[in-house]
Amino acid sequence: MAAIENTSAAKPAATRPNWLVRDLVGLAVILAVAAIGYFLFPNNLALLTRILGVALLVLSIDLVTGFCGVATLGHAALFGAGAYASGIAAVHFGITDPLLMVVVGAIGGALAGIVSGAVILRGHGLAQLVLSIAVVHLFHEAANKASAYTGGSDGLSGISPDPIFGMFAFDLWGRTAYGFAVALVAIAFVVLRLITRSPFGMLCRGIKEDPIRIRAMGASVQGTLLKMYVISGAVAGVGGALNAISTQVVGLDSLSFTLSAEALVMLVLGGTGSLYGALIGTVSFMWFEDFVSAANPFHWLTIVGALLIAVVLFAPRGLYGSAQTLLDRFRGDGK
Amino acid sequence: MKKSVLAALAVLALSSAAFADTIKVGVVGPFSGPFAIQGKNFKAGIDAYMALNGSKVGDNDIEIVYRDLPAADPAQSKALAQELVVKEGVQYLAGFYFTPDAMAVTPLLEQANVPLVVMNAATSAIVTKSPLVVRTSFTTWQTSAPMAKVAKERGVKKVITVVSDYGPGIDSENAFKTTFTAEGGEVVDSVRMPLSTNDFSPIMQRVKDSGADAVFAFLPSGPTTLGFVKAYNENGLAKAGVQFLAPGDLTQESDLPALGQAAEGLLTTFHYAVSHDSAENKKFVEAAHKAIGNPAELSFPSVGAYDGMHVIYKMIEATGGKQDAQKAVDAVKGLAWESPRGPVSIDPETRHMTQNIYLREVAKAADGTYYNKEIATFEKQGDPGLAAAK
DSSP: OOHHHHHHHSSEEEEEEHHHHHHHHHHHHHHHHHHHHHHHHHTTTHHHHHHHHHHHHHHHHIIIIIITTTOOSTHHHHHHHHHHHHHHHHHHHOOOHHHHHHHHHHHHHHHHHHHHHHHHHSSHHHHHHHHHHHHHHHHHHHHOOOHHHHHHOOOEEOOOOOTTTTTTTTOTTTTHHHHHHHHHHHHHHHHHHHHSSHHHHHHHHHHOOOOOHHHTTOOOOHHHHHHHHHHHHHHHHHHHHHHHHHHSSSSSGOOOOHHHHHHOOOOHHHHOOHHHHHHHHHHHHHHHHHHHHHHHHTHHHHHHHHHHHHHHHTTTTTTHHHHHHHHHHHHHHHO | OOHHHHHHHHHHHHHHGGGGGGGEEEEOOOSSSSHHHHHHHHHHHHHHHHHHHEEEEEEEEEEEEEEOOSSHHHHHHHHHHEEEEEEEEEOOOOOOOOOOHHHHHHHHHHTTTTTTEEEEOOOOOGGGGGGGEEESSSOHHHHHHHHHHHHHHTOOOOOEEESSSHHHHHHHHHHHHHHHTTTTOOEEEEEEEEETTOOHHHHHHHHHHTTOOOEEEEEOOOOHHHHHHHHHHHTTTTTOOOOEEEHHHHHHHOOOOOGGGGGGTTTEEESTTTTTOSSSHHHHHHHHHHSSSSSGGGGGGHHHHHHHHHHHHHHHHHHOOOOHHHHHHHTTTOOOEEEETTTEEEEETTTTTEEEEEEEEEEOOOOOEEEEEEEEEEEEOOOOOHHHHH
């Protein structure tokens, strides 16, 4: 990825349309894969929808970890905040329009992003990691305590979203939910693509490479990172809202350390620092997990563990990163 | 090549014709991870039932499809249930160890035309979420409330409640408090501990300082309970005569070997003890021991699963194998039978189990192992939790 950015920065005029074409192709590929998924696995749409929900979380981790270099094991806090925000809006305030619920979720996630960003960005390295774990535990405990609103460990149930645009009801086969999820992920992908390409996105990358230099340039490191954290929170919040809408229940697990860690694993599996990597990581991890857990419900975790070790040992840059390295090497030989 | 493909197709066609009457039951439970032992108990209960009653109802073969859900995760639970219904074509959903997982499935049932038989999840409200839910386990209210009567009978006047700060813990606290206050007792203090508490000495100090005659406790079964009971003994509460009262989750049979002597004399109320003395239970325990492999691992979720299978068999009988969820559920309303835990029936209104709750004391058997010895019976207990929620 970095290599591409460097060359394009050198000759911006020639490569700009190239970017556009690349992004459009990327979007087309995502939509095509989504359509193939729909037709190949018409009976598995619930799983596919869940994958897309988690994909939004993984994308949002990628924004702060892959693009800004912030280490976090507490990102589920933002995801859960979005899920609970839209769930509470539906159950306690009668906001059952799915689009509005997504907006509420995004706002909830963004607010959680401000709060947790303000805390987490104080530290660096290990301290940062520890802070992020503390944050997700605090969110978890807060949701557990506020059981009047969140249902505590019983989960927040009774969310019944209206049909989208009053036309498409959420059905048993999950067709509506899946279409809705694909639309959300596609929109998020386009928006994030624009953001990561923007000067702001470049600044974030710069901070990841060398924060001292960026500070010397006169840019605010903390401010930029916090902004990215808020954007990331909004994306995770949309994922949470999507989860709340399609599942109609929000549980404490959506705020858990386990989910944070698992999402980070998916990101590492796919490859950090690229939106495609995040998507590929999520899809391959969750699909594999579903496959082996159905094949052997009693010992499947062992197999998942073995896969992760294999990936980290043999493809340390993740599936997408390693594929790209291979491709670049191949191209280099061709020239 | 062509021939073999044709042959394969023929086999497929034949087999699908032969299995046309296979009725699938989807069971979701924790079969891996820290709660795997509870999932194992589900499976043992189901296997025991099918070993004793055959794997056929009428002409219909029964096939169980298991799906693993290691921890409470409603999103995953719903996805699994959806997959079981849409892809596997199950006619019945069963299992569910944790409340949020069962809750997540309830909105699906009507459209899927599938009844849900809850084999464990113990929060009262689940049955109200859909008219197609039947529960064959217990509720925390149901097992906790009788303890208040025991306390009163034994002359306990002041009680301190100590519970883990999560759904079932709070249910348990409310159930005890409500009943005990109604009986004229006094709850002097209520402590809610975070789920991850490991050091219980400060809490035991609070129990001492409160001047209570007894402590009513609820913790999730497993290692935390072990620590709690140890702290209760080491801090001299047992010697000081402060009684230990709890619902039976704390002394489930699979934890007793680890609790050992520390648990001796603890009083609990619950719906089932493996030691229950009846012909039905002997038959069940024998079959379940065979199914689970290690007899020491057998505990209460197995009996919920066993009775759940009984209900499902009755449902299949009533519908003749045709998929009709409402008819199936209507058929078991008011159903009464002799379960390994004693006489039980399905309350036609709440679709929850009416059953005996037993007072038990942890005692040492002749062979040196510990077991829950039933010493008193509260007959035909409904679920007080639903009434309280209204």
